[in-house]
Amino acid sequence: MTSASPTFFQRMTRMSLIAQIAIGLVLGIALAMVAPGATKSVALLGDIFIAALKSVAPVLVFVLVTAAIASHKHGQPTHIRPVLMLYVIGTLVAAVVAVVASFAFPTTLVLNAPEVAGTPPGGILIVLKNLLLSAVTNPVKALMEANFIGILAWAIALGMVLRHASPATRTMLNDLSDAVSSIVHVVIRFAPLGIFGLVAATLGDSGLDALLGYGRLLMVIVGCMLFVALVMNPLIVFWKIRGNPYPLVFTCLRESAVTAFFTRSSAANIPVNLELCKRMGLHEDTYSISIPLGATINMAGAAITISVMTLAATHTLGINVDIPTALLLCIVSSFAAAGVSGVAGGSLLLIPMATSLFGISTDIAMQVVAIGFVISVVQDSAETALNSSTDVLLTATACAAASGEPLNLERS
Template sequence: MTPANDRPASPRWLAFLFNTSLVAQIVVGLVIGVLLAWAWPDAARASGLLGNVFVSALKAVAPVLVLVLVTAAIANHKRGQSTHIRPILVLYLVGTLLAALVAVVASFAFPSTLQLAAADVAVAPPAGIVEVLRDLLMKIVDNPVHALLEGNFIGILAWAVGLGIALRSAGEKTTRRVVDDLAGAVTFIVRLVIRFAPLGILGLVAATLVESGFGALLDYVRLLAVLVGSMLFVALVANPLLVFFVTRRNPYPLVLTCLRESGITAFFTRSSAANIPVNLDLCRRLDLPEDTYSVSIPLGATINMAGAAITITVLTLAAVHTLGIEPDLPTALLLSVVAAVAACGASGVAGGSLLLVPLACGMFGISNDVAMQVVAIGFIIGVVQDSAETALNSSTDVLFTAAASRAATRGDG
């Protein structure tokens, strides 16, 4: 046998691949993407294929992963064992409402105005809160095959819960064992996809910088500053206060971990749905209870939308200030509630929250034509706005899941 010390050294790039953290590799991919867009635009455009493939792969595995993991978790759940879902739901709802309130305060402190002009946006916003709630109900009773194809995670969750409850009465060593093995197999595929995140981020960054650039954003710097500033305040101040209230521990190590390991990928994929596999993998590495995170993470990708609540509130109040409307305090507070409820119905895809802006604008008598011009502006600044929004939304899913789980563990101890 060849002594271990005599074995040939592995190539440096292989050593970097296997011995360096995924976050460090993503940062390297990000830097290479920026340099590629600056020095070789044609290659940067071509590298966009890497980003598209990565995001598509995440979106492809996410519905199957959620269905299998939730089914397995419920099927194997022991009676009397707490999943801590209720406190996580409370954190989701309180966090979203608090984010909307922060956006109201920021919009009054730093009022923004818009250059409204005729703009055609081929989308149909919901007519009101009732329609949003009706859409959520229809998603729950969706056909399971259609839910998987369309990435309808509310419908997938509903079927997974139903199947899990039904399988709890199955034989210990038969059906439930098969479900466990299937969950392990799907998880393996997900981890494989996530290992390609650095290449995906490289392609997304390079292609975005070449195609969009940031020149078009200069006219909306003030609006972006209010949006991103509100999101940063929620991420670094409001959410840590909530976590401290729940855990009674220094929240920032957990907050920064979630932002670094979940927020970075969510920023570039711009899809809460696509980031579900990343969040599930992070929860596993944080050693959280699988019974808890297998349900709370896909649920959070659907209803925990602090970033969306900020977007809806800030853009609506920007339209209000532009038109010279003077909102009173009760109306502004009501807007926070409406934005929080509407945000729960925002789709987990890029730009999903923008279609709910006309709903909030209706509170102030703003016509749908004007509101859709605000939506068009939202798409212009979406390169930054939607990325920051998704990073906040997705990282908060893990943050609140971990906070509630650790608080319960401390209480049990």
């Protein structure tokens, strides 16, 4: 007796998640091209997906980090320090690439943009102060506001104390961590529908027409991000593992950058990255901390945006920028990028701080910020894709370099 052939739905569920996401991506593009008026009706799918990721991410990070540290055995190695070093190097390299590209392809702006809401920080010390204050905020408030610096600080402190708890307590924490991870897995399975809604809504947005006027600026920004993702990051990986970096690079771009591009939030992509790290077999005590930390401080894309937009303003105003000042801009934009919140458009309000190095007034700087919001449909998506995928890439690189064992990329 022959078995019935699988239905279309069964064939779809048997496909890999990446293949399903690719189908959702194509269907979203097709809907936006064929029936742009219908895109608003499916935008709810994307909104629900992002909301679900954002709601589960703070709880996941808090429980996972607490359980990992509480269960950590004395003498068992972790690789947090090498990851942090790679985060710093990657962000500085991205800033240098942005400055070099801005000199090679100078861009000017039409500074008649409307005013935008929001107040930029007064300087780099204010950014660092805010980071420190975030670390000591109320834990309930940190969870409610998705303040991952505060969540990490409390999770680490609680985990350190619970290392001396009874075995039953630590077993309960591990069970709770597994339960929350299972919920995350269910949310991620709905990524194809979420991507479908996000793509359709984005392409159906009439604001895309405004991008044509800033094509050169977008080419410089996105070009820098592609160069970092496909050239500089692979060089960093090769330096650490002394092997072909591109299988790992393409895995991270395929499975992390795609979802991050459409969610436009490093914080929302934390569950996706944690799931990817788990599938690659990385050291849990390392990635459970480095991934949420990277979503806050590893901001290569933000460093590129800040540097390119700042130098575009100087070119527009005819301000001469010498090499020492350009190097200072690299350092400032890198530190400023570390203070960017992991939400859409988080890097733009830091532009006035960078432009102040060249004596540019806040009024003009905020016009540059407004232009940033106009192009953010593409700029912020590409920035988040680079930021989030690099979190996984550098974490995996540090783990692979320390263990000397190949990563499990086939299952990813």
